[in-house]
Amino acid sequence: MAPIPVLLLLLVSLLLNYANAQSNHSNVIPLGSSLSPDANRTSWLSPSGHFAFGFYPQGDGFAIGIWLINQNNYTVTWTANRDDPPLSSNSTLDLIRNGLWLLNGAVNESSYIDNEPSGETASAAMLDSGNFVLSSNRSVVLWQTFDYPTDTILGGQNLSNGNQLVSSVSGSDQSSGQFSLRMRSDNGNLVTYPVNSLDPTYDTFWSSGTNNSGSDVILTLNRSGVLFLSGDRLGVRILATSHYHKKNGAIIHRATLDADGVFRLYLHHFESHNSSSMLVEWSSLANQCEVGGFCGLNSYCSGVGNNGQCNCFPGFDFVNTSNKFLGCYRNFDDNGCRHSKDPATLNSSTFSLKNMWWNDYPYSVLQMKEEDCGISCLEDCNCAAVLYTDDGCAKYQLPIRYSRVSKNISATAFIKVIQKNITTHPIPLPPETVGPKVLTETKRGPILILAITLGSISCLCFIFAIYTLFRYRHQVYRYKSLSDNANLGLIEEFTLRSFSYNELEKATDGFKEELGKGSFGVVYKGTMSGGNKTIAVKRLEKFVEEGQREFRAEITAIARTHHRNLVRLLGFCMEGSRKLLVYEYMSNGSLANLLFKAEMRPIWKDRVRIARDVARGILYLHDECEVHIIHCNIKPQNILMDDTWTAKISDFGLAKLLPPNQSRTAVEAEETTGYFYLAPEWKKNALISVKADTYSFGIMLLEIICCRRSIEVNVPTPDEITLSSWVYNCFVAGELEKLVEDENVDIMTLERMVKVGLWCIQEDPALRPLMKNVILMLEGTMDIPVPPSRVV
Incomplete structure (x- = not known):
């Protein structure tokens, strides 16, 4: 229970805030008002002129939001539809009776903010709060931005259990970043963790330390700068208090989950319109390196305070040297470990790093001495690094996450590295033989010594020459063998191989065995020279001869995408109008065959795993790869299964290879079954965004759940012909078990997947979730509201 004086202080503060809110004058915005980046009015100001609502520059276009006007710049406090593409300069925002309507250029008109059905909009206002x-x-408030925070709460604003703060990508990019702050519903604890975490409980890197199990907890920032938590059982727990004592001018407080993952309380002091200052009054963490995920995979954070630096582990290089937060990749190949009878005899070693720690799951923990800990990793092909602590020797596989170094950490890390070049040591000469002393002086003595010396040197040079010749021939043979097998280790991982048409014609036996046919061409099975590597060769159609340089650039961009749920591009052929792509071979066919043609449907757990695999692959294409890609053709026929039954997406990036006037036609000209995966935007000739892939995934997710096509004629009742309508009717009626008859399924997982699928296929793209939210919902880490009935 909080002390009585503290509660009284907060009560008085809240009453003052309420009184101020009631007297908070505003510039009333009447119906018919509009904003546009190209017009004279681009924003609506609050009465004090400290806040503005309207268009602000972002990326190569504009976004709509609220910002705090500082002396030389602006601080964004709220953004509408923050993950949508930037708006064009000729966009307009109109205030009408149904709310705020956005016309994005002359392409797509949609309701930007939906009002509650309690009444029609009469006016709007940008308040000084x-x-x-x-x-x-x-004067009844129908909608307000305070109910939908992005990364910031302001004085007088609350954050309840149902809301969260998600950091921005950077100070100049307000789209969703990689960190989340939310109230745990089970115990009322305020926590921060990476948004892509599979286990937020384990990956939490800051918490308020409160416990209010069984009751809602609210985070509040009042206008006096007091940041506190309150709940029935918790009482009041103060996190931070403003200590700024200057009285002249206006003071505005904000609490922001910054792009680096640290939750901070800021104070803005406006002495006049031409003079303002900003102070950081509180931080949840004193060191950026304490943020889980501040540095990317296989890298570690070092530094103190706000000077965190990302470094690669020994044997690793940065994925992108200009953006070190993307993590590191291993610069050597350890495939030889699994083919060696004694891995410890390989040219490998361990580098020890003192005061190192990472927050990840070990696959083995052994009790042994520190000097034996690193050796045990050398003898284990699964081991990439070990962490030695008082609890024992913990072994880890790649990737390594959430790593940092600090003098306060007593653990020692051992990183396994396989040397690229074996260092050769000179052969030691045998010691001089001591013979009987020759007392008689002779002139042949110096000559004999000189002859022996020159002979020895000549012999060593001859031996070295023979050794060099054999080593050179061995390296040439090894390189040729690797090239013939198209298995170039690290080089293959980051470069494409250019094939001739004759090579691929020979590899496919004259394009004899057809694996499948899609909108971009026919795929054939082939075998590389040597016969030990199977490949898939796609002959591209509808591509013109012009643009050879552009074609090579696009193929190179596709090759830079590396993800376990994407089919890997190995090479290409470009000879005039002949254009072919070489992919890794997927031995278990397509997801369509698995769902619709197999004698026995896949078990429920496998279907859940496949759905998550596909979602992770789409998320990588949309947000995580170097060149963001909209697939435009997500369907079961383009989801292939490898020999371990891992789902991998194929044909990604190919839509960009077509001429602009053919890309839409090619996708829309899909076979009859493919037509039903297209989002309504395709049929309306509207702007295509990542939400088009979300729609296609939603249709496919419902098919994965039910193991049937989206449209089926041979069904017991007419209501079951259209899968989406039948699923929604079963959901509303509480009869989801009809979708998976005679199967043992987890009903909670089934309901979660159905709700996600129904949200994904909403006709309005703005209602469809982003893929990262789809993954969170599929994994059960994000609440899913009841989807509306408007599906197509």
Whole structure:
């Protein structure tokens, strides 16, 4: 229970805030008002002029949001539809009776903000509190930005259990970043963790340390700068208090989950319109390196305070030297370990790093001495690194996450490295033989010594020459063998091989065995020279001869995508109008065959895993690869299964290879079954975004759940012909078991997957979730509201 004086202080503060809110004048915005980046009015100001609502520059276009106007720049406090593509300069935002409507150029008109059905909008206002509101003709607030925070809460704003803060990518990019702050519903603990975490409980790197199990907890920032938690059982727990004592001018407080993952309380002091200052009054963490995920995979954070630096482990290089936060990749190949009878005899070693720690799951923990810990990793092909602590020797596989070094950490890390070049040592000469002393002086003595010396040197040079010749021939033979097998280790991983048409014609036996046919061409099975590597060769159609340089650039961009759920591109052929792509061979066919043609449907657990695999692959294409890719053709026929039954996406990036006037036609000209995966935007000739892939994934997710096509004619009742309508009717009626008859399924997982699928196939792209939220919902780490009935 909080002390009585503290509660009284907070009560008085809240009453003052309420009184200030009631007297908070605003510039009333009447119906018919509009904003545009190209117009004279680009924003609506609050009465004090400290806040503005409207268009602000982002990327190569504009976004709509609220920002705090500083002396020389602006601080964004809220963004609408923050993950949508930038808006064009000729966009307009109109205030009408149904709310705020956005016309994005001359392409797509949609309701930007949907009002509650309690009444029609009569006016809007940008308040001095930083809150933008839509009101009825009776001054009833129908909608306000304070109810939908992005990465910031302002003075007088609350964060309840149902909401969260998600950091921005950077100070100049307000789209969703990689960190989340939310209230845990099970115990009322305020926590921060990476948004892509599979286990937020384990990956939490900061918490408020509160426990209010069984009751809602609210985070509040009042206008006096007090940041506190309150709940029925918790009482009041103060996190931070402003200590700024200057009285002249206006003071505005904000609490922001910054791009680096640290939750901070800021104070802005406006002495006049031409003079302002900003102070950081509190930080959840004193060191950026304490943020889980501040540095990318296989890298570690070093530094103190706000000067965190990312470094690669020994044997690793940065994925992108200009953006070190993307992590590192291993610069050597250890495939030889699994083919060696004694891995310890390989040219490998361990580098020890003192004061190192990472927050990840070990696959083995052994009790042994520190000097034996690193050796045990050398003898284990699965081991990439070990962490030695008082609890024992913990072994880890790649990737290594959430690593940092600090003098306060007592653990020691051992990183396994396989040397690229074997260092040769000179052969030691045998010691001089001591013979009987020759007392008689002779002139042949010096000559004999000189002859022996020159002979020895000549012999060593001859031996070295023979050794060099054999080593050179061995390296040439090894390189040729690796090239013939198309298995170039690290080089293959980051470069493409250029094939001739004759090579591929020979590899496919004259393009004899057809594996499948899609909108971009026919795929044939082939075998590389040597006969020990099977490949898939796609003959591209509808591609013109012009643009050879552009074609090579696009293929190179596709080759830079590396993910376990993407089919890997190995090489290409480009000879005039002949254009072919070489992919890794997927031995278990397509997901369509598995769902619709197999004698026995896949078990439920496998279907859940496949759905998550596909979602992770799409997320990588949309957000995580170097060149963001909209697939435009997600369907079961383009999901292939490898020899371990891992789902991998194929044909990604190919839509960009077609001429602009053919790309839409090629996708829309899909076979009859492919047509039903296209989002409504395709049929309306509207702007295509990543949400088009979300729609296609939603249709396919429902097919994965039910193991049937989206449209089936041979069904017991007419209601079951269209899968999406039948699924929604079963969901509303509480009869989801009809979708998976005679199967043992987890009903909670089934309901979660159905709700996700129904959200993904909403006709309005703005209602469809982003793929990273789809993954969170599929994994059960994000609440899923009841989907509306408007599906197509």
